[in-house]
Amino acid sequence: MSNGGRPLGDRRVALITGAGGLLGNAFCQALYTEYDIVAVHRERTPGVPTQYEWFIDPFDPQAELPENRSQVYLIRADLNEKGEVERVIDLALARFGTVDLLINNAAHMTWHGHGVVDGDAALDDFDNHFRTNVGVPLRLATRLAQKSWLHDRDQNRARNRNIVNVSSLAGTGVYPGGQALYGSSKAALNHLTRHMAVEFKEFGVRANAIAPNSFPAIVPIEKVLLSILELDRGRMTGGVYAIDADPPLATTPTPELATTPPPN
Template sequence: MSSGDRRVCLLTGAGGTLGSEFCRRLYTDYDIVAVHRERVPPAPSQHEWFIDPFAPASPVPENDARVHLIRADLTAPGAIERVVDLALARFGRVDLLVNNASYAGYHTNGLVDGDAALADFGATFGTNVEVPLRMSVRLAQRAWLHDAERNRARNRNVVNVSCASGAEVYSGGQALYSASKAALNHLTRHLAREFTEFGVRVNAIAPNTFPGVTPVENVLRAIYELDSGAMTGGVFDVDDADEEPPAGRHALPA
């Protein structure tokens, strides 16, 4: 079960750039269920137990805030249901769902150069649209749907990780990826309208390429602010500038 103090976060795409940084920076602030495929996020997990060699009997802080890893291919039949059930069995609840898993197949020679783009359609929309939809719906059905009072009390919410290309046309063969993120943006608005009935907020963030254009720190801060806030149904840009948060905005935990 959860420690009771920390919020429980179910995070997909935990082995990627953003997911790894989320786990590394915030594993002491959230009880994190980190869903990954091949790469493992760089944070203490349930597969490790730490001992101070100079004081073997003394408590070690890392043992109190370990990430709970789940390896899964979320596009496989039944995988999402298994992940949701394992998360609820481990912590008893989920307060924040971050749909961060993503698939990006770029087709630099265009959509009509052979069948590469057509072949990638299922993987692109399956990962970038269907997985966030299924994850949100299954979590709602299994944990949130009949718990409106506690949902509101715990400020439960979903954050979908979209992209600036969901609203812009960029070069580089991003047609399918951009279209899937545009679909995710609009799906976010519909989920927000439906989930508000049982007290759960839904928003999306739309950063530019990170860390190349947008610092990962700023993307993390955007998720943290949405989790702490009261907004719903929004698709929010993320600041590109690497700067201290303005007055009134949340600073990430050190």
């Protein structure tokens, strides 16, 4: 199977959701020459060459630019709509043959002023938070496993395939400002990650989550990117790793968050 003329295996294949957001855009811009990226977005698109857009030298429009050899594969989708997760997985596998790194980055976040008793706003927004922040990552990981990973244990281990769920520090404690639903959905994602690590270990796929503080206001976005790279290149699984403005490093778990030992 080929990818734009390159045989599968030259580079790792990363599928990232929320590709038009701050972190998704930063990931694509920083790493599109290192990974084959499937960038899933809803409205905004990352500022990188794609199958629809490419760089042109205004002084030599016919020149072949090296940046265009690493086009990101863009997929527009509303992952909450029925069948869209399956369509995304099918397109990614048709394009690249596999996915080595799944980054569940798309999120719904709304603060509810005075909390859950302030009218019906929080009640009405419950499904949006849990469907996007928990249901979509679960469905993506499950469908990818069923369609590709489940019966490919040797290659899963050889290529160090893994999932990184982008959670939040809001899922590790109680923060003010009406974050009850957002924080609760991220706490659920944290625990889901631990369960994924146990189940996916059976066929050689790792699962971890990062829980950054607000970025880039408090945590530099580069630090969040580095944490994803550390997890992709490492062997840890079952961890939820807090990322704050000061050390410790991103891959040092907070004491209150249990982790599963890495696979042997």
